[in-house]
Amino acid sequence: MAMHITLDQWRVFEAIVEEGGYAQAAQKLHRSQSAISYSIAKMQDQLGVNLLEIQGRKAVLTEAGTLL
Numbered sequence: 001m002a003m004h005i006t007l008d009q010w011r012v013f014e015a016i017v018e019e020g021g022y023a024q025a026a027q028k029l030h031r032s033q034s035a036i037s038y039s040i041a042k043m044q045d046q047l048g049v050n051l052l053e054i055q056g057r058k059a060v061l062t063e064a065g066t067l068l
Contacts, residue, residue, distance in 0.1 A: 009043040012036055013068075016052060021059050 015025035016036070026033040044051055051065035 003046050005043055005046060009039055012039040013043060013051065013065075016040060016059050017061065017065075021057055023057070 012025065012029065015028050016022060019025045019028055022033050022036045022040075026036045029036070040052065047064075047068075049064040050062050051068060052059045053062050054060075
C-alpha cells in the first residue's frame with residue numbers, strides 16, 4: 001500500500017508539535033480543531049502508527065512521532 005502523506009499533513013503535524021496541542025495548532029493554521037484532528041488522524045492511519053498522545057490538553061510525541 002502506497003503512503004501519500006501530503007505537505008499539508010506535515011504542516012499540521014509540525015504545528016501540533018511546535019504549539020503543544022491541537023487547539024493551538026488550529027489557531028496558528030487558521031483552521032478548526034476538528035480539521036486538525038482529522039488531518040493528523042488520517043496521517044497516523046496512513047503510517048499505521050500513533051504519532052501523538054494526548055495528555056490533558058497537551059499533545060506529546062510518541063516514540064514513533066519522535067523518530068519521524
